[in-house]
Amino acid sequence: xxxxxxxxxxxxxxxxxxxxxxxxxxxxxxxxxxxxxxxxxxxxxxxxxxxxxxxxxxxxxxxxxxxxxxxxxxxxxxxxxxxxxxxxxxxxxxxxxxxxxxxxxxxxxxxxxxxxxxxxxxxxxxxxxxxxxxxxxxxxxxxxxxxxxxxxxxxxxxxxxxxxxxxxxxxxxxxxxxxxxxxxxxxxxxxxxxxxxxxxxxxxxxxxxxxxxxxxxxxxxxxxxxxxxxxxxxxxxxxxxxxxxxxxxxxxxxxxxxxxx
Amino acid sequence: xxxxxxxxxxxxxxxxxxxxxxxxxxxxxxxxxxxxxxxxxxxxxxxxxxxxxxxxxxxxxxxxxxxxxxxxxxxxxxxxxxxxxxxxxxxxxxxxxxxxxxxxxxxxxxxxxxxxxxxxxxxxxxxxxxxxxxxxxxxxxxxxxxxxxxxxxxxxxxxxxxxxxxxxxxxxxxxxxxxxxxxxxxxxxxxxxxxxxxxxxxxxxxxxxxxxxxxxxxxxxxxxxxxxxxxxxxxxxxxxxxxxx
Numbered sequence: 001x002x003x004x005x006x007x008x009x010x011x012x013x014x015x016x017x018x019x020x021x022x023x024x025x026x027x028x029x030x031x032x033x034x035x036x037x038x039x040x041x042x043x044x045x046x047x048x049x050x051x052x053x054x055x056x057x058x059x060x061x062x063x064x065x066x067x068x069x070x071x072x073x074x075x076x077x078x079x080x081x082x083x084x085x086x087x088x089x090x091x092x093x094x095x096x097x098x099x100x101x102x103x104x105x106x107x108x109x110x111x112x113x114x115x116x117x118x119x120x121x122x123x124x125x126x127x128x129x130x131x132x133x134x135x136x137x138x139x140x141x142x143x144x145x146x147x148x149x150x151x152x153x154x155x156x157x158x159x160x161x162x163x164x165x166x167x168x169x170x171x172x173x174x175x176x177x178x179x180x181x182x183x184x185x186x187x188x189x190x191x192x193x194x195x196x197x198x199x200x201x202x203x204x205x206x207x208x209x210x211x212x213x214x215x216x217x218x219x220x221x222x223x224x225x226x227x228x229x230x231x232x233x234x235x236x237x238x239x240x241x242x243x244x245x246x247x248x249x250x251x252x253x254x255x256x257x258x259x260x261x
Numbered sequence: 262x263x264x265x266x267x268x269x270x271x272x273x274x275x276x277x278x279x280x281x282x283x284x285x286x287x288x289x290x291x292x293x294x295x296x297x298x299x300x301x302x303x304x305x306x307x308x309x310x311x312x313x314x315x316x317x318x319x320x321x322x323x324x325x326x327x328x329x330x331x332x333x334x335x336x337x338x339x340x341x342x343x344x345x346x347x348x349x350x351x352x353x354x355x356x357x358x359x360x361x362x363x364x365x366x367x368x369x370x371x372x373x374x375x376x377x378x379x380x381x382x383x384x385x386x387x388x389x390x391x392x393x394x395x396x397x398x399x400x401x402x403x404x405x406x407x408x409x410x411x412x413x414x415x416x417x418x419x420x421x422x423x424x425x426x427x428x429x430x431x432x433x434x435x436x437x438x439x440x441x442x443x444x445x446x447x448x449x450x451x452x453x454x455x456x457x458x459x460x461x462x463x464x465x466x467x468x469x470x471x472x473x474x475x476x477x478x479x480x481x482x483x484x485x486x487x488x489x490x491x492x493x494x495x496x497x498x499x500x501x502x503x504x505x506x
Contacts, residue, residue, distance in 0.1 A: 137355065138356050138359070138395075141355065159353065161355050161395075162396065166397065211347065212350050214310070214315050214350075215343075215351050217315055218313055218315060219367060220339065220364055220368050222335070222367065228362060
């Protein structure tokens with residue numbers, strides 16, 4: 001079965017794509033940390049963060065609509081958690097509404113927390129999407145390994161990348177087999193079938209794990225992972241790292257000097 | 262002639278008590294191309310797993326004259342290359358390059374040598390240029406070829422393949438048979454695809470219920486319709502649908 005790539009658009013050719021994955025990873029991490037540390041009332045700074053990430057997206061040639069769509073997949077989860085905060089946070093009341101027998105109050109401080117969570121989540125998500133859309137997953141893993149991520153973690157991620165669609169295919173085939181023999185039935189019975197399918201999927205994955213391990217052992221695997229890498233820092237990485245650091249420092253300065261307010 | 266594999270009184274039971282191999286004795290000479298055939302559940306795959314020490318049990322297995330032991334496993338695995346049936350198991354790395362390089366890296370070759378071996382192995386199976394691809398986005402035929410390349414890159418003297426033509430369409434299957442015919446190493450192929458066996462192997466070892474029931478040249482086993490029928494390799498009562506040997 002055909003699946004879209006986890007790292008779609010990662011084989012485009014742009015300034016950002018040519019960078020070493022380590023540079024991009026560190027830049028994205030620095031960006032997230034800076035965003036998280038910014039006080040929520042620095043409206044100006046958040047606009048600048050947006051401008052910065054928009055610049056990176058434009059440079060990367062990845063369609064902005066694709067990045068927005070991906071972000072829209074994750075944002076609802078953030079909103080689902082954050083949406084109730086304004087109603088429960090104590091403080092100055094911004095408005096109150098009567099819902100039948102229940103009076104609902106919204107507070108200013110609660111609204112600020114909602115804004116804080118949403119905007120920071122959105123910016124962080126955008127930076128991670130840009131990172132994954134401009135870096136091949138394998139190169140990202142390679143970069144993480146060079147940056148000192150434990151080999152076991154890298155291996156787990158690389159197996160995830162390799163086998164996620166194999167598993168999805170298996171699940172789809174099982175569902176088809178079920179659908180072609182199932183004609184409704186009671187809810188409870190359907191749930192039971194789903195439970196059985198999950199169990200079967202787990203057992204099959206477990207058995208596949210054993211076979212994969214045998215295939216690794218057959219090729220001399222002794223518990224130690226060793227990989228080759230083509231990664232090399234270039235002049236481009238220096239330009240990008242400097243430019244990005246200067247941009248972040250500038251935003252930081254605007255906050256500290258209070259230019260925005 | 263020099264012996265590639267010698268097996269003496271090998272028996273194996275699975276942890277659940279099911280006896281998969283019963284007192285197997287056989288010799289395979291260097292340069293031979295041998296088929297291990299038998300119905301499903303005959304013990305073919307279990308036998309293959311003994312050839313490079315993934316499974317070990319009673320009885321002795323000698324590889325190129327050296328008994329297989331714990332301390333020479335690494336050497337054995339560099340000499341006996343085992344290709345598994347399902348390419349999704351054989352190819353476990355995120356890219357084709359990583360997978361073909363996996364064996365040579367574990368063998369401790371230098372970086373240049375690893376790259377050289379990967380290039381040669383991929384050229385050997387006609388898959389050069391696929392280095393950066395992810396195995397998931399390849400056809401089954403391509404995966405099978407790359408699976409063989411992952412073993413060829415270790416330069417083994419004995420190539421052991423489990424069901425090389427399973428799930429292949431006829432064109433991919435014959436292309437693969439051509440590829441295997443072109444390899445000069447000792448070949449041990451487990452299969453119940455008799456077309457493959459006829460095209461590739463001079464000798465057949467017939468396995469059923471964990472025992473060797475016949476061991477002879479390909480034409481003499483293929484012409485023995487009764488034997489094939491008795492061990493589930495030809496249709497019952499044969500004459501109407503009989504395979505032409």
